Amino acid sequence: MQTTSAVNGANYLTYQGKYKGLLGWIFSTDHKRIGLLYLYSIATMFTTGVLLGLAMKFELLAPGKTIMEAQTYNATFTVHGVIMIFMVVIPGLPAVFGNILMPIMIGAKDVAFPKLNLLSWWLYVLGVMLVLAALLFGNGSPDTGWTFYAPYSFKTGTNMLPAIFGAFVLGFSSILTGLNFLVTIHRLRCPGMKWTKLPLFVWTLYGTAWIQLLATPVVGITLVLVALERIFGVGIFDPALGGDPILYQHLFWIYSHPAVYIMILPAMGAISEIIPTFSQKHIFGYKAIIASTMAIAFVGYLVWGHHMYTAGMSGPAQYYFSLLTFIVAIPSAIKVFNWISTMYKGSINVQTPFYWAISFIFVFMIGGLSGLVLGSLATDVHVHDTAFVVAHFHYIVFGGTGFAFFAALHYWFPKIFGRMYDKAWANTGWLVFFIGFLALYTPMFYLGLMGMPRRYYDYLEEFHSGNILSTFGSWVMVTGFVIIIVNLIRSARKGAPAEANPWHGKTLEWTIPSPPPVLNFETEPVIGENDGPYNYE
Amino acid sequence: MEHAHHVEHPDMYDEESSKIGMWLFIFTELLLFGGLFIVYSIYRYLNPEAFHLAGEELNRTIGTINTVILLISSMTIAMSTTALRKGHKKVAIALVVVSFVIGFAFLVNKYFEWGVKFSHGIWPGSEQMLAEMSQGEILFFGLYFVMTGLHALHIIIGMIIMLFTIRGLAIGKVTIKRPSMLDNCGLYWHLVDLIWIFLFPLFYLIH
Numbered sequence: 001m002q003t004t005s006a007v008n009g010a011n012y013l014t015y016q017g018k019y020k021g022l023l024g025w026i027f028s029t030d031h032k033r034i035g036l037l038y039l040y041s042i043a044t045m046f047t048t049g050v051l052l053g054l055a056m057k058f059e060l061l062a063p064g065k066t067i068m069e070a071q072t073y074n075a076t077f078t079v080h081g082v083i084m085i086f087m088v089v090i091p092g093l094p095a096v097f098g099n100i101l102m103p104i105m106i107g108a109k110d111v112a113f114p115k116l117n118l119l120s121w122w123l124y125v126l127g128v129m130l131v132l133a134a135l136l137f138g139n140g141s142p143d144t145g146w147t148f149y150a151p152y153s154f155k156t157g158t159n160m161l162p163a164i165f166g167a168f169v170l171g172f173s174s175i176l177t178g179l180n181f182l183v184t185i186h187r188l189r190c191p192g193m194k195w196t197k198l199p200l201f202v203w204t205l206y207g208t209a210w211i212q213l214l215a216t217p218v219v220g221i222t223l224v225l226v227a228l229e230r231i232f233g234v235g236i237f238d239p240a241l242g243g244d245p246i247l248y249q250h251l252f253w254i255y256s257h258p259a260v261y262i263m264i265l266p267a268m269g270a271i272s273e274i275i276p277t278f279s280q281k282h283i284f285g286y287k288a289i290i291a292s293t294m295a296i297a298f299v300g301y302l303v304w305g306h307h308m309y310t311a312g313m314s315g316p317a318q319y320y321f322s323l324l325t326f327i328v329a330i331p332s333a334i335k336v337f338n339w340i341s342t343m344y345k346g347s348i349n350v351q352t353p354f355y356w357a358i359s360f361i362f363v364f365m366i367g368g369l370s371g372l373v374l375g376s377l378a379t380d381v382h383v384h385d386t387a388f389v390v391a392h393f394h395y396i397v398f399g400g401t402g403f404a405f406f407a408a409l410h411y412w413f414p415k416i417f418g419r420m421y422d423k424a425w426a427n428t429g430w431l432v433f434f435i436g437f438l439a440l441y442t443p444m445f446y447l448g449l450m451g452m453p454r455r456y457y458d459y460l461e462e463f464h465s466g467n468i469l470s471t472f473g474s475w476v477m478v479t480g481f482v483i484i485i486v487n488l489i490r491s492a493r494k495g496a497p498a499e500a501n502p503w504h505g506k507t508l509e510w511t512i513p514s515p516p517p518v519l520n521f522e523t524e525p526v527i528g529e530n531d532g533p534y535n536y537e
Numbered sequence: 538m539e540h541a542h543h544v545e546h547p548d549m550y551d552e553e554s555s556k557i558g559m560w561l562f563i564f565t566e567l568l569l570f571g572g573l574f575i576v577y578s579i580y581r582y583l584n585p586e587a588f589h590l591a592g593e594e595l596n597r598t599i600g601t602i603n604t605v606i607l608l609i610s611s612m613t614i615a616m617s618t619t620a621l622r623k624g625h626k627k628v629a630i631a632l633v634v635v636s637f638v639i640g641f642a643f644l645v646n647k648y649f650e651w652g653v654k655f656s657h658g659i660w661p662g663s664e665q666m667l668a669e670m671s672q673g674e675i676l677f678f679g680l681y682f683v684m685t686g687l688h689a690l691h692i693i694i695g696m697i698i699m700l701f702t703i704r705g706l707a708i709g710k711v712t713i714k715r716p717s718m719l720d721n722c723g724l725y726w727h728l729v730d731l732i733w734i735f736l737f738p739l740f741y742l743i744h
Contacts, residue, residue, distance in 0.1 A: 109549075113558060179558055180558075183558045183561070187553060215568075217566070217572070218571070221572035228683060232661035235676055236576060236680070242676050251575070
């Protein structure tokens with residue numbers, strides 16, 4: 001390997017490689033540049049998804065048609081779901097912060113397969129293009145919901161095939177990222193970086209990677225079967241030919257329930273980095289967090305049936321899935337106790353990432369506890385397919401993964417861009433966003449309990465006031481989002497130069513300059529017996 | 538990996554990493570087919586008689602020949618990796634070429650086998666199937682075409698990987714010191730073989 005002082009001097013943002021300008025980015029195999037490519041792509045798709053969500057909330061401002069017809073509303077929630085699930089929250093933290101920081105956190109120069117890493121991003125872009133093609137061409141946008149339930153997904157006249165293949169390609173991209181991370185974590189840890197000295201973010205990425213690898217192929221083949229059903233009519237999910245649509249739901253959720261742990265585990269990992277740093281205290285129960293991470297990854301495979309209590313399932317199967325659903329909640333609760341105990345008697349430094357982290361814990365707890373209402377058989381029957389489910393899901397996935405994403409973004413921003421953001425605006429953005437979030441989703445719990453169904457563009461007059469509050473909340477939240485984004489974009493260009501270690505963190509990324517050099521480390525780091533990711537004084 | 542000389546790409550070659558990566562990829566492939574095996578076993582359980590009747594339609598001779606063919610090609614590609622380890626580059630290339638040719642023979646057989654089915658009016662969604670067959674038989678043939686078709690697709694992918702490996706061996710990219718591409722090509726081919734070993738009895742033998 002050749003390294004010259006000129007290369008080590010340049011940072012990864014300004015380094016001039018084989019290609020110039022944009023080509024130097026989209027053909028770069030540098031894990032940090034790929035991470036940023038993901039950040040920009042995901043931010044674009046997230047903004048698209050937010051706009052669709054905003055349109056849905058506007059439609060629900062009043063009963064009856066407000067701005068769109070029923071069919072348009074169906075297409076809007078389908079595309080909102082497909083974008084947010086497959087293009088934003090599933091790749092989210094692993095593809096952005098995993099790529100940029102995981103190799104640095106384990107003391108490596110790059111991931112194990114840099115070219116495969118670049119291929120993953122290209123596949124991601126291809127998948128996005130395919131899904132967008134479904135919107136622009138053919139007989140109308142997909143209208144099945146993001147779950148592509150059979151038999152409607154092969155009966156509907158809308159343009160399903162590109163969307164299905166797009167989701168398949170996005171899954172393939174996700175598999176390759178997971179594979180790459182597993183090999184990287186196994187093989188490229190620097191000397192002394194034992195498994196018990198790995199930062200928890202890396203541990204959660206490790207658990208996530210196993211789920212990506214072992215669950216995604218199942219949904220891959222399921223989507224292929226739906227596509228074949230549409231093209232040839234093979235009959236596997238078609239009741240007219242002897243097939244069973246419920247089997248589709250099983251196969252779909254065998255992947256898609258573990259997928260929610262793909263979303264939440266790295267979020268928990270990022271929070272487990274942020275809380276100790278801003279408490280300047282060793283994480284409470286390091287090994288308990290690792291064990292609970294792996295327990296979630298494992299038990300998460302066995303609970304898929306709780307999405308199907310009302311779809312037709314034998315009694316014993318329902319008891320089994322309900323019991324396991326309660327069991328899988330325990331490791332998440334363990335983590336919440338660990339984070340709170342970490343703060344106890346710490347010297348807490350209240351900064352923007354910390355605000356995001358504690359608001360994460362708050363909304364995650366509400367989301368988690370409302371999940372138990374859905375996990376128990378008797379109550380689920382009443383709130384299944386109501387706005388309650390939507391509220392629970394958004395509290396967990398948006399309040400969980402989304403808040404953790406913003407926490408991670410504000411935590412690692414100075415490292416990634418070498419500049420500090422305006423903290424006052426960042427805090428303002430957080431506060432407005434948080435208030436908007438609560439106003440947007442909390443009324444949905446109430447509306448769901450009162451019986452308002454999900455996925456309808458219309459509702460009864462008695463649900464009006466709750467919906468007004470919810471729609472109003474969506475405007476407040478988007479205002480907060482705009483403040484956050486404008487502040488970050490402006491700061492990435494004009495912010496004050498950041499120190500190498502602005503938050504006094506102990507993990508390896510804080511030992512190198514901001515932004516990091518091309519090859520990360522001048523000399524390969526060595527972890528001593530007494531070093532550790534959370535060894536504060 | 539060919540950018541070993543370029544600064545931006547530090548040479549990350551590590552035989553162990555490549556091997557772990559390939560095994561992990563094989564896991565994903567097994568789960569991909571695993572989904573289909575689940576579907577097969579459920580529908581077989583629900584329609585035992587129809588699956589029995591439909592299975593009689595398949596040509597056991599061609600199936601057996603294809604099984605033997607694939608087993609031999611697995612042997613030749615395994616011999617190729619050993620040849621490279623012993624430094625016989627030309628023998629290694631020749632053995633991959635042989636495996637490629639045998640893989641092609643498998644596809645030719647498959648072509649004729651499917652062709653006969655088509656000429657009998659059996660393909661997914663054909664009018665004759667919908668008119669004459671029971672639901673269980675329709676499901677059997679649906680699964681037959683999906684599973685053997687997906688397997689054939691994997692054969693083609695395996696053969697494309699072989700072409701790249703032959704090129705790598707010829708231009709000296711794959712050597713005794715960097716054998717991972719040939720090893721992984723062999724592993725992938727064994728996977729394709731292994732899946733067939735399960736498909737063959739499920740469709741042709743069990744009655």
